Amino acid sequence: MSWNLFSSWLQPSSLDTKPDSGTDGQPNGHAPAVTITNPDKENEKTPKAEVSKTTEGVPTFSLSDGDNTTSSPETETPSFPALNSAQRAKPSNSPNRMAPPPAPTLMPPPARPATINRGLGPPPSTASSLRLPSTGPLPNRGPPAGSQQRVSSLSPNGTAVSVPNPRGKVLLSPGHSPMDWAALTKSSSADLTGVKGFQRVTPSQLKKMTGRKGKPAWSSWQGKVYNITPYLPFHPGGEAELMKAAGRDGAKLFMDVHPWVNWENMLGACLVGVLVPEEESPLEGLD
Numbered sequence: 001m002s003w004n005l006f007s008s009w010l011q012p013s014s015l016d017t018k019p020d021s022g023t024d025g026q027p028n029g030h031a032p033a034v035t036i037t038n039p040d041k042e043n044e045k046t047p048k049a050e051v052s053k054t055t056e057g058v059p060t061f062s063l064s065d066g067d068n069t070t071s072s073p074e075t076e077t078p079s080f081p082a083l084n085s086a087q088r089a090k091p092s093n094s095p096n097r098m099a100p101p102p103a104p105t106l107m108p109p110p111a112r113p114a115t116i117n118r119g120l121g122p123p124p125s126t127a128s129s130l131r132l133p134s135t136g137p138l139p140n141r142g143p144p145a146g147s148q149q150r151v152s153s154l155s156p157n158g159t160a161v162s163v164p165n166p167r168g169k170v171l172l173s174p175g176h177s178p179m180d181w182a183a184l185t186k187s188s189s190a191d192l193t194g195v196k197g198f199q200r201v202t203p204s205q206l207k208k209m210t211g212r213k214g215k216p217a218w219s220s221w222q223g224k225v226y227n228i229t230p231y232l233p234f235h236p237g238g239e240a241e242l243m244k245a246a247g248r249d250g251a252k253l254f255m256d257v258h259p260w261v262n263w264e265n266m267l268g269a270c271l272v273g274v275l276v277p278e279e280e281s282p283l284e285g286l287d
């Protein structure tokens with residue numbers, strides 16, 4: 001019993017070292033069987049007794065008993081090699097055992113989020129991706145493409161450059177950019193109201209402040225009256241557009257064009273007073 005186990009364990013390697021065995025392409029262990037199948041000629045020729053002895057000495061070797069096509073170890077000794085040994089697994093029916101493990105199925109990379117293009121310019125480039133993100137509403141994201149602010153900022157010599165403007169903005173004169181207006185309104189020395197003290201303005205009084213004939217241009221917004229005269233050269237939509245609101249309530253015109261603009265913030269320094277009913281006494285010296 002122990003001899004059989006020992007011979008079958010050593011057989012593949014011992015036959016490999018033999019120079020005249022296993023040369024017909026068949027698996028190891030079949031060379032002796034070939035010599036046995038031709039005993040008539042071979043035995044007479046040369047005294048290859050050693051080979052014969054070898055084959056005879058392995059009579060219990062199952063491979064020489066006719067099964068010369070398949071040497072499945074499963075048909076051999078069931079107890080050896082061990083069921084889970086590498087020897088047993090080597091000539092297994094599943095050739096994939098020795099094949100490299102399949103490449104791990106990687107998850108595809110997540111789809112790139114859709115680019116948010118709000119129509120403010122061309123698709124983002126490498127440079128634009130470095131821009132500071134802003135989640136604010138559209139009017140707070142800076143001047144729109146083609147606005148005077150962008151134009152003047154792109155100008156190499158600091159002067160405005162005329163570009164097509166589908167939104168009807170005008171070319172502001174130097175020193176009248178929105179930033180200039182913001183700086184002016186914050187200046188404590190600038191009196192942008194044109195009057196002394198808070199005024200009570202009747203509708204008839206407001207109607208006279210058209211910005212013509214030497215009169216200032218006033219406009220009301222939510223019951224408050226503003227002097228829009230100093231803002232005229234700063235208005236991105238042009239003086240003519242802004243003048244349409246002079247001497248009247250400008251809320252509807254304003255909201256029709258740019259409801260995102262904060263009137264009170266922009267013209268807070270131009271506040272003249274409050275609009276009062278007509279029957280109330282008009283302000284002195286306004287006529």
Ligand code: HEM
Nearest residue numbers: 167168169236237241242244245250253254257261263266
């Ligand atoms: C009286 C207070 C007003 C203020 C403070 C004001 C302010 C502004 C500002 C900040 C812009 C630039 C908007 C932007 O870049 O998105 C603008 C543009 C413009 N405004 Fe005014 N505006 C006033 C009244 C008016 C009125 C009464 C009209 C028309 C009757 C008008 C017509 C326009 C037009 C056509 C533009 C350019 C187009 C646009 O930016 O959408 N604005 N205004």
